[in-house]
Amino acid sequence: MTLRLEARACAWTLGIACLTAAPTPVLARSAALPGITIGLPTGWQVPTGLQMTLTSSFAERGTLPRDNQANNNLGVLLWATPWTVVGGQLRFIQTLPFNGTSPQAGPWQWGVAQPLTAAQIAWKIGDGLGVSYFLGGYWPSDTRFALQSASIAQRFAISYVRDGWNLTANLHYGTMLDDTSPSGVFYSDYMNLDLTATKRFGKWQLGAVAFGSTDLPTRRPGDRPLGQVAAGALVGYAFEKFTVQTILTRDIAQRHYGGEETRAWLRLIVPLWRPEPDQVPHRVTVRSNAAAR
Template sequence: MRMSSKFVGASLAALGALSLCTFSGTAMAGSITQPGEIVGYSWAPLPQGLYFADTGSYGNDRGAGYNAELGVNIPVIVWSTPWDFLGGHVEAYAAVPSVALGLPGAGYVSAIYNPALLVGEAWNLGNGFSISDFVGGYAPVNNALNQDNWTFNERLGVTYSMNGFTLTGHVVYGITGNSMSNSFTNPVSGFNEYGQHVMPDYVNLDLTAVKAFGKYSLGVVGFGSWDVSGAASTLLTGRQSQFAVGAMGGYDFGPVILQSYLTRDVLSQGYYEGGVPGAAKIYETRFWVRVIVPLWNPPAPPAPVLAKY
């Protein structure tokens, strides 16, 4: 089955997570959902079936507070169910991401990251417009990256697709719970007894504008993240935020779609070298690559038999 670029991101939202933290024990603030992981997707209902999407990225890590290197891999399984509800198509997503973080002079640490599960619907509104809404979250993982938290997630996406142009906007709202491993958190400092900082609630915004040229697609992307409440306000740096822009290209091989994009922060607030206010700000540069593969679709119904007289 050929998967049209109209459906490329219809429901293959990379659900992976990224803690912007160090493995020395002190987590910085930042979104659990990796900023920028969902650019390049549209939000029209996906044809019934099973799909696989994998988004990998590599760059420096603005949240570590140092000149860190960070690799992220986000494999996703998507089930576009046979069911509709309230005019929308029901879909579900599951992911088990992994990350590898390195600090100068301290080596690397890698780990399986917080698994994610979301369920929701996508609506085709007509005239090129689609909208989707998914709820769920990330499960805690007690690993070297200090992300033993439950995190609620809601994701609202809007797409306009017409005449080869696709414009998308996607908002993620996350509510992060306390660490399951460490029950006490100092209400003044925001740190627990292990020096781990409670992660903030956050809002991410991912934006995409692309144009298809036959099998090729080219466009621009942008994404931002903002700490909105919780322990982020107790950091010396205050609540953190950033916004990045970049370019995207893609190619439709038929059933397999390949995308890549390169991004660079243009705004950075609260991300400083060493986590020290007044030090040089950290601007993240990141290269991304994504592959999308349909695994199974139901066979097309047989053509009706026309009687001849």
């Protein structure tokens, strides 16, 4: 249920890149915001229909002489089709990110970051166990504090959702189609890993989340690849018509970001349309899961 929520239109990261007057080039990348799929059973099948997910997060990174701040907002439309491909549920994803950044506590800048268009196939391979493969692309962006290069996104997820559990690992692999932005910022491929371990108690959902990200090595002299590892907690509640998740994460380790990040997340998962059972040919049967609703 891959809310291909994304865009590590790493606002403050690129703010650092623009403000660092170092003689060596600075890498600033990852089209997918690290951690964007934590809390979601991305390897599991979801009910046929159209779903909207809205994820907003506010981050503050302890850099010197002043903190960098960013606000990332991502709208995602997920269409879970009634069709199967090689035995798996076919679904389509379209995202629209709108982000803001305040590097070094300066004036806020706002803009539309890179939209993502993707398709995904999810297979049920056991009782409560599923895997998925995601293939898509990020469109180029003219917003200077966002990534400006188009890229290919692949994701490989596995989820266990039996008895109210959501145990999910979602691996992101990004391939940049250009290695340098118009402003001279170097890009490289990247890899992110989002991890979720939550349990439902009635309408409540509680648990732990973690994520890591890294730029992949290049042979360019002076490379300064970015990386981070963060962990935190999730609290969710399933209302009658929608589900809310709140998350707080904090960096455990970071590389070349200039300081640790604290990020607060708010997510709404809203089903927009579901067909009647007799309207769904070869309907996919899924286990009820509040996080997927």
